[in-house]
Amino acid sequence: MSEFDDATALTAHSDGTYSATLSDDWSIGDAVNGGLLMSLAAKAVSDAAADHHPHPLTFSAVFLSPGAPGAATVAPTVLRTGRSMSTAEVVVSQDGTERLRALVTMGDVSAQAEPIRKQTPMPVFAPIEECIAADNAPPSLAQAGLLKRFDLLMDPETVGWAMGQPSGDGEMRAWIRFADGHEADPVALLTFLDALPPVAFDLGAQGWVPTIEFTGYVRAVPAPGPLAVRLRTSTVTGNLLEEDAEIWDSTGRLVAQSRQLASARFPA
Amino acid sequence: MSEFDDATALTAHSDGTYSATLSDDWSIGDAVNGGLLMSLAAKAVSDAAADHHPHPLTFSAVFLSPGAPGAATVAPTVLRTGRSMSTAEVVVSQDGTERLRALVTMGDVSAQAEPIRKQTPMPVFAPIEECIAADNAPPSLAQAGLLKRFDLLMDPETVGWAMGQPSGDGEMRAWIRFADGHEADPVALLTFLDALPPVAFDLGAQGWVPTIEFTGYVRAVPAPGPLAVRLRTSTVTGNLLEEDAEIWDSTGRLVAQSRQLASARFPA
Numbered sequence: 001m002s003e004f005d006d007a008t009a010l011t012a013h014s015d016g017t018y019s020a021t022l023s024d025d026w027s028i029g030d031a032v033n034g035g036l037l038m039s040l041a042a043k044a045v046s047d048a049a050a051d052h053h054p055h056p057l058t059f060s061a062v063f064l065s066p067g068a069p070g071a072a073t074v075a076p077t078v079l080r081t082g083r084s085m086s087t088a089e090v091v092v093s094q095d096g097t098e099r100l101r102a103l104v105t106m107g108d109v110s111a112q113a114e115p116i117r118k119q120t121p122m123p124v125f126a127p128i129e130e131c132i133a134a135d136n137a138p139p140s141l142a143q144a145g146l147l148k149r150f151d152l153l154m155d156p157e158t159v160g161w162a163m164g165q166p167s168g169d170g171e172m173r174a175w176i177r178f179a180d181g182h183e184a185d186p187v188a189l190l191t192f193l194d195a196l197p198p199v200a201f202d203l204g205a206q207g208w209v210p211t212i213e214f215t216g217y218v219r220a221v222p223a224p225g226p227l228a229v230r231l232r233t234s235t236v237t238g239n240l241l242e243e244d245a246e247i248w249d250s251t252g253r254l255v256a257q258s259r260q261l262a263s264a265r266f267p268a
Numbered sequence: 269m270s271e272f273d274d275a276t277a278l279t280a281h282s283d284g285t286y287s288a289t290l291s292d293d294w295s296i297g298d299a300v301n302g303g304l305l306m307s308l309a310a311k312a313v314s315d316a317a318a319d320h321h322p323h324p325l326t327f328s329a330v331f332l333s334p335g336a337p338g339a340a341t342v343a344p345t346v347l348r349t350g351r352s353m354s355t356a357e358v359v360v361s362q363d364g365t366e367r368l369r370a371l372v373t374m375g376d377v378s379a380q381a382e383p384i385r386k387q388t389p390m391p392v393f394a395p396i397e398e399c400i401a402a403d404n405a406p407p408s409l410a411q412a413g414l415l416k417r418f419d420l421l422m423d424p425e426t427v428g429w430a431m432g433q434p435s436g437d438g439e440m441r442a443w444i445r446f447a448d449g450h451e452a453d454p455v456a457l458l459t460f461l462d463a464l465p466p467v468a469f470d471l472g473a474q475g476w477v478p479t480i481e482f483t484g485y486v487r488a489v490p491a492p493g494p495l496a497v498r499l500r501t502s503t504v505t506g507n508l509l510e511e512d513a514e515i516w517d518s519t520g521r522l523v524a525q526s527r528q529l530a531s532a533r534f535p536a
Contacts, residue, residue: 057480057508057529058330058480058481058529060328060330060371060481060483061371062326062328062347062355062371062373064347064348064355065348079330079332079366079369080332080333080366085480087330087332087369089369098347098348101347101355101357101371102371103328103329103330103369103370103371103481105330105480105481105529111506112505112506112507112508113505113506114505114506115505115506116503116504116505117471117504117505117534118438118471118501118502118503118504118509119502119503119504119505120502120503170386203385203386212325212326212353212373213325213326213328213371213373213483213485215328215481215483215527217481217510217529219503219505219508220505233386234386234387234388235386235387235388235487235522235525236384236385236386236387237380237381237382237383237384237385237387237487237488238379238380238381238382238383239380240325240380240487241386242485242525254503257503257510259483259527261325261326261373261485266385
């Protein structure tokens, strides 16, 4: 069983809720990674929704409190079942405290993946063999189990921030895959959309960059192989920025996109 | 009272729900405009949430069935009240049938609007006096009350689609303001983010373009005057496209942004 399958394992109950276990293996700092929580939630919705709507086409989440290692409850509610899509809500909680609440559109991604009439072209990424492994956590981070779950290979042009020289452009590019070789599926793409360091670091921010709201769209089933992720931010006001993520698969196909509003601590 | 205030008037009840009335005046085709429903919902959340969190910083909605003229119930639930933000959920329904469900982050937009560290620059728009009024509905549309609520002035470079010559670029630019002179506030920006014709028309799509999911962020309180709206789409697969909207105020400040996943009928 892959690490991701293990981390997103669910036990169904007769009342429609599911039990899961969150682990430090997917934490960074004090919190279990939000992307992992989203994939866990989407997997429960997939189980609860109609069989012909297995994929999260859209996933919109708010994060109410950080996930901690330990037991969790995932409660999906299907609001509407249509012909090509179903709509659902899902809550992830621990000890009665909400961690995540999301609105989800389920469907069959492959039914809407062709033809490609227009597509955000994949930008130039440094070849994977020239990229820099991001598995060494800064000493300030006590917990960084998350970094061991991926091969995260940063484009050398976008790692200046890790050496104290943020470019100020607000862009990051990296190749990513699960460290144990597990291939990404549409549910896992939600984790990959939130797996890179915050793009705010490229603008000089430091410390925790909590996500206020996250909305991701899965646009295609990814081909096997590493995924190319680009993060960009365009508008930064006060302590708030939007972070746009795009993922291309090994064929150069755009497979997922997202935007999150995040809060960062910028230098004066 | 402005038309917008009239359309978003709410009566509070002791059980925490609100009554409202949806009108044909804000319909296009058979449905009351989704943006108007979102503003209505945000207004109820604003009333229910803490006084110092009056604005929708983020608004993420799914649309379950089209709004129709007549009575509506708006039911907000505050999930969490923090120091700088509150999180809420809100449902708009008619006769027990859900029209819209949304997750909302409330805060004080003006508290996070300075400094502007980075900002999507306003692109070149044709001067408002050279733009083309879009208040004439195509004859095929029986209902188009919505078009009378705005002065919607389309940039001549992005109206080819209305004359049967879509550019294929997937971009629209227009100036917009309420027809009765009412100035936009943060809640009204949600309506303006969804008030233009669908950008899919610029790719040759025709007919109804339903919104599957919409997430908007309000980034600043708009200055008085007309607003400049740009719509763009980048990835169109099968019948699905994302539509990105950006709104700049009369000072050139980016005041709102959104992305929606929509379904369109494209020519073969």
